[in-house]
Amino acid sequence: MIKIENKFLNRIVTxxxxxxxxxxxxxxxxxxxxxxxxxxxxxxxQKFASQKTIVIEAGEAFKQQASVDYIIxxxxxxxxxxxxxxIGVGGGVVTDITGYAAxxxxxxxxxAFVPTTILAMVDAAIGGKNGxxxxxxxxxxxxxxxxxxxxxxxxxxxxxxxxxxxxxFAEIIKHACIKDEKLFTDLENNSVDIYKKDVQFLxxxxxxxATIKTNVVxxxxxxxxxxxxxxxxHTFGHAIENLHQLPHGYAVSIGMxxxxxxxxxxxxxxSEDKLRLEKLLKQYHLPTQCSFDKANVFEILKKDKKRxxxxxxxxxxxxxxxAKIQSIPLTQxxxxxxxxx
Amino acid sequence: MIKIENKFLNRIVTxxxxxxxxxxxxxxxxxxxxxxxxxxxxxxxQKFASQKTIVIEAGEAFKQQASVDYIIxxxxxxxxxxxxxxIGVGGGVVTDITGYAAxxxxxxxxxAFVPTTILAMVDAAIGGKNGxxxxxxxxxxxxxxxxxxxxxxxxxxxxxxxxxxxxxFAEIIKHACIKDEKLFTDLENNSVDIYKKDVQFLxxxxxxxATIKTNVVxxxxxxxxxxxxxxxxHTFGHAIENLHQLPHGYAVSIGMxxxxxxxxxxxxxxSEDKLRLEKLLKQYHLPTQCSFDKANVFEILKKDKKRxxxxxxxxxxxxxxxAKIQSIPLTQxxxxxxxxx
Numbered sequence: 001m002i003k004i005e006n007k008f009l010n011r012i013v014t015x016x017x018x019x020x021x022x023x024x025x026x027x028x029x030x031x032x033x034x035x036x037x038x039x040x041x042x043x044x045x046q047k048f049a050s051q052k053t054i055v056i057e058a059g060e061a062f063k064q065q066a067s068v069d070y071i072i073x074x075x076x077x078x079x080x081x082x083x084x085x086x087i088g089v090g091g092g093v094v095t096d097i098t099g100y101a102a103x104x105x106x107x108x109x110x111x112a113f114v115p116t117t118i119l120a121m122v123d124a125a126i127g128g129k130n131g132x133x134x135x136x137x138x139x140x141x142x143x144x145x146x147x148x149x150x151x152x153x154x155x156x157x158x159x160x161x162x163x164x165x166x167x168x169f170a171e172i173i174k175h176a177c178i179k180d181e182k183l184f185t186d187l188e189n190n191s192v193d194i195y196k197k198d199v200q201f202l203x204x205x206x207x208x209x210a211t212i213k214t215n216v217v218x219x220x221x222x223x224x225x226x227x228x229x230x231x232x233x234h235t236f237g238h239a240i241e242n243l244h245q246l247p248h249g250y251a252v253s254i255g256m257x258x259x260x261x262x263x264x265x266x267x268x269x270x271s272e273d274k275l276r277l278e279k280l281l282k283q284y285h286l287p288t289q290c291s292f293d294k295a296n297v298f299e300i301l302k303k304d305k306k307r308x309x310x311x312x313x314x315x316x317x318x319x320x321x322x323a324k325i326q327s328i329p330l331t332q333x334x335x336x337x338x339x340x341x
Numbered sequence: 342m343i344k345i346e347n348k349f350l351n352r353i354v355t356x357x358x359x360x361x362x363x364x365x366x367x368x369x370x371x372x373x374x375x376x377x378x379x380x381x382x383x384x385x386x387q388k389f390a391s392q393k394t395i396v397i398e399a400g401e402a403f404k405q406q407a408s409v410d411y412i413i414x415x416x417x418x419x420x421x422x423x424x425x426x427x428i429g430v431g432g433g434v435v436t437d438i439t440g441y442a443a444x445x446x447x448x449x450x451x452x453a454f455v456p457t458t459i460l461a462m463v464d465a466a467i468g469g470k471n472g473x474x475x476x477x478x479x480x481x482x483x484x485x486x487x488x489x490x491x492x493x494x495x496x497x498x499x500x501x502x503x504x505x506x507x508x509x510f511a512e513i514i515k516h517a518c519i520k521d522e523k524l525f526t527d528l529e530n531n532s533v534d535i536y537k538k539d540v541q542f543l544x545x546x547x548x549x550x551a552t553i554k555t556n557v558v559x560x561x562x563x564x565x566x567x568x569x570x571x572x573x574x575h576t577f578g579h580a581i582e583n584l585h586q587l588p589h590g591y592a593v594s595i596g597m598x599x600x601x602x603x604x605x606x607x608x609x610x611x612s613e614d615k616l617r618l619e620k621l622l623k624q625y626h627l628p629t630q631c632s633f634d635k636a637n638v639f640e641i642l643k644k645d646k647k648r649x650x651x652x653x654x655x656x657x658x659x660x661x662x663x664a665k666i667q668s669i670p671l672t673q674x675x676x677x678x679x680x681x682x
Contacts (some may be wrong), residue, residue, distance in 0.1 A: 069406060072475055072482060076644060083649055104445075104482045106646045107472060131448060134413055141413055142448045143484065303417060305447045308424055 002207075006214050008128065009221045014149040015214075017207055021047050021089070021114055021153045028085045028112070033078060035071060035098040036089040037062075040116055043159045047089075052078055056097065060242070063093045063133050065141070071101040085110040085148065091117035091164070092124030092248065096142070099130030103145040112148045116156035118168020119249055122175070122209035125150055127217040127227075136242040137303055144222060152206065154199055163247060165192050169284040170233075170249030172205065174256060175212045177277065178229045181321030183208065184280070192284055229323045231306060232315040233259050236341075239300040240292050253286035261340050263316040266326075273320050294341075298334055343548075347555050349469065350562045355490040356555075358548055362388050362430070362455055362494045369426045369453070374419060376412060376439040377430040378403075381457055384500045388430075393419055397438065401583070404434045404474050406482065412442040426451040426489065432458035432505070433465025433589065437483070440471030444486040453489045457497035459509020460590055463516070463550035466491055468558040468568075477583040478644055485563060493547065495540055504588060506533050510625040511574075511590030513546065515597060516553045518618065519570045522662030524549065529621055570664045572647060573656040574600050577682075580641040581633050594627035602681050604657040607667075614661050635682075639675055 002017040016023070024032065034051055037058035041048060054074045056067045075084075086109060088098025095113045102111035115125035131142015169192060176184035195202045213230065220227040237255025241248060260277050263269035278288045306313045307330070314328045328336075343358040357364070365373065375392055378399035382389060395415045397408045416425070427450060429439025436454045443452035456466040472483015510533060517525035536543045554571065561568040578596025582589060601618050604610035619629045647654045648671070655669045669677075 065406070065410060076475065076478065076481070079644070081649055082646065104472070104484060106481060107470065107483045107485055129448065131445070134417065137417065140417070140447060141445045143445060144448055302420070305423065308422055 006218065008146045008218060011146045011148070013128075013146050015210060016149060016151045018203055019151045019153055020155065021151065024087065024114075024151060027149060027151070028087075030083040030085060031080070032085050032087055033075065033080055034087050034089055035094060035101070037091075037094050040090050040094070040156070044156065054078075056094070058093075060093055060133070060245075060248070063097060065132055065134070067097050068101050068104075068132060071097065072105055075101075075105055080105070080109070082106050082109055085112060087112045087114060088125075089114040089116060091115070091120045095120055095125045096130050096139070097132060099128070099145060099147060100132060100142050103130060103143045108145070110148050112150065114151045114153055114156075116153075117160060117164050118157070118206070119164070119171055120168075121152060121206050122168060123171040123213055126210055126213045127230075128221070133242065136300060138238040138242060140303075140305065150210075152203075154203065157202075162192075165196065166285045167247045167249030170253045170256075170281075170286055172209050173277075173280060173284065173286075174230075174232055174252060175209050177256065177317060177320060178232050178315070178323035179212050179216070179321060180208075181319075183212075184320050188276075188280055188283070225325070228306070228313055228325050229315055231313075232256060232317070232323055235259070235301065235304060235306065235312065235314055236297065238304070239297045240290065243296055243300065244290065244292065246290070250287050253281050254288065254290050257281070257288045258341050259315060260317060262314070262336050263318075265336060265340055267316040267318065267324070269317045269319065273317070276320065294337055298330075298337065301333065302330065347559065349487045349559060352487045352489070354469075354487050356551060357490060357492045359544055360492050360494055361496065362492065365428065365455075365492060368490060368492070369428075371424040371426060372421070373426050373428055374416065374421055375428050375430055376435060376442070378432075378435050381431050381435070381497070385497065395419075397435070399434075401434055401474070401586075401589070404438060406473055406475070408438050409442050409445075409473060412438065413446055416442075416446055421446070421450070423447050423450055426453060428453050428455060429466075430455040430457060432456070432461045436461055436466045437471050437480070438473060440469070440486060440488060441473060441483050444471060444484045449486070451489050453491065455492045455494055455497075457494075458501060458505050459498070459547070460505070460512055461509075462493060462547050463509060464512040464554055467551055467554045468571075469562070474583065477641060479579040479583060481644075481646065491551075493544075495544065498543075503533075506537065507626045508588045508590030511594045511597070511622075511627055513550050514618075514621060514625065514627075515571075515573055515593060516550050518597065518658060518661060519573050519656070519664035520553050520557070520662060521549075522660075524553075525621070525661050529617075529624070533625055566666070569647070569654055569666050570656055572654075573597060573658070573664055576600070576642065576645060576647065576653060576655055577638070579645070580638045581631065584637055584641065585631065585633065587631075591628050594622050595629065595631050598622070598629045599682055600656060601658060603655070603677050604659075606677060606681055608657040608659065608665070610658045610660065614658070617661065635678055639671075639678065642674065643671065 001019045034053040039058040086102040088095045113125040115121045128146040134140040233252045233256030236258040237252040241251035260274040342360040375394040380399040427443040454466040456462045469487040475481040574593045574597030577599045578593040582592035601615040
């Protein structure tokens with residue numbers, strides 16, 4: 001087990017890599033209550049044997065207030081106190097909801113995560129953003145509050161469906177695009193199958209990506225500046241994700257292609273690099289385009305959290321490995337969408 | 342208008358005393374959205390004329406997640422962004438819900454309060470605790486997050502029902518009990534009617550009480566120690582409040598009498614001081630006892646946020662003007678309840 005301490009603004013968050021869920025009992029003082037989804041619970045029942053466990057329905061469609069209400073009601077039934085630690089075991093939906101429920105139950109109790117998907121391991125479980133969707137609007141309600149720790153147990157990846165592997169690589173490729181050209185090249189020289197076969201190689205990739213995300217967040221926890229770079233591909237991505245019920249990584253992959261086109265159009269991003277990005281996404285079995293109703297997408301953009309008045313903070317690429325924030329008027333974004341997407 | 346800046350952990354909160362709601366437009370950059378309840382809205386419609394206003398139903402029964410869901414839905418309709426300031430105009434229910442909705446909408450937008458009741462002016466609007474009840478369990482869900490400012494407009498007191506005046510004095514008497522014997526004596530020498538008739542005299546009382554509460558909170562914002570003293574009368578108070586649908590101050594008044602009896606029994610609090618407290622509460626038209634089902638009350642105590650494992654952090658009086666925190670086993674509390682209450 002490798003232990004790394006990360007110093008966020010109000011809390012040190014410990015990451016336990018190459019660990020096992022059995023070690024949790026040594027890491028937590030006081031009562032543990034688990035939150036997981038029905039898929040994980042059914043696939044890994046022995047891990048939850050004789051543990052207090054709250055099981056929510058699986059999938060983004062259940063990332064809504066009703067699931068939080070359910071968790072709160074169960075915590076009351078269990079008799080959870082301010083000394084209880086809530087541990088979310090699952091993908092991004094479970095970790096986001098668990099972090100949110102723990103942040104508001106009794107005005108905040110301790111919580112931690114065991115991310116079980118590639119996406120949660122490199123992205124969703126990191127950085128303290130938690131919350132739920134409101135109808136089609138992604139993550140419209142939540143808080144920013146760091147967990148006590150993350151525990152990485154690669155055992156869970158043995159039951160991860162292929163689509164979920166692919167899904168996670170979208171955020172890995174995003175990290176390479178905005179922060180790390182060397183990682184981009186490494187990814188070009190490998191494939192999902194290679195990473196699947198070599199757990200140590202995969203572990204290094206996950207550690208590297210967890211570190212990229214963590215460093216960006218530590219520099220700007222409350223997203224006044226550079227943390228916004230992590231939204232590369234997410235403005236259009238979020239808009240099409242719930243509209244078309246796409247997996248998050250698939251939507252972000254398409255969103256990155258759209259943002260790359262806009263970067264080419266207004267930020268001098270090289271056409272060859274745009275094609276290189278599209279090629280890499282395809283190599284990892286990710287989609288690079290989809291047909292969508294522009295009017296509907298534009299309506300959702302208008303409700304984006306990153307919008308201020310009539311403009312939106314949009315993430316453009318300067319080159320592979322380097323991104324920038326640019327405020328783009330919604331009217332211009334609409335024109336760009338109509339012209340080039 | 343008197344302006345006082347209070348330095349909390351993460352934010353300076355400005356209190357504008359002797360102010361008028363019309364001055365808000367000079368205090369806020371960007372869009373304002375008001376939240377108020379139907380009573381306030383109907384009584385003071387001109388104050389909300391041509392303002393974006395979300396109206397919730399009045400009363401503790403509506404201090405539930407459903408009201409937060411409604412506010413969030415209205416904010417989406419209005420198109421509120423991260424630059425919107427949400428201003429709660431009302432009593433404690435409105436300020437608690439508004440603070441909570443603002444703390445989670447888009448993971449937190451600015452908010453401020455215009456408290457319209459005595460209770461909100463001296464207590465509920467101060468200190469950053471926000472949230473909602475869950476069924477009968479008071480404030481079981483919420484966050485601690487400070488508003489940008491409080492604005493005191495005594496105009497609202499002209500329409501305040503007498504019961505609400507009485508209600509507010511319970512928390513004023515509580516402040517005197519735990520922190521200020523001089524204030525206790527002042528209260529003994531006056532009455533609700535005297536304060537009602539002299540707005541400057543009342544204004545001074547409100548400023549003094551806002552300051553007492555503020556100083557306690559600033560010393561211990563996240564309630565690790567002395568902030569708990571503010572819970573004097575609230576452990577039994579909360580338990581009977583929703584069970585018997587009592588106004589908050591009435592429940593706290595009865596709760597203070599119960600806590601005084603327990604203080605006499607196990608903390609050497611003088612019997613004469615207990616009688617002095619009961620006399621003062623009666624002088625302000627507050628109830629000092631009620632019949633209640635002990636088994637029901639005990640069930641609610643078991644879910645109290647201040648409970649840790651098998652004990653509860655209970656507030657006892659040493660003397661008038663001085664309180665202490667004592668961890669009392671639930672079993673002992675049950676015995677005390679059966680013996681002396």
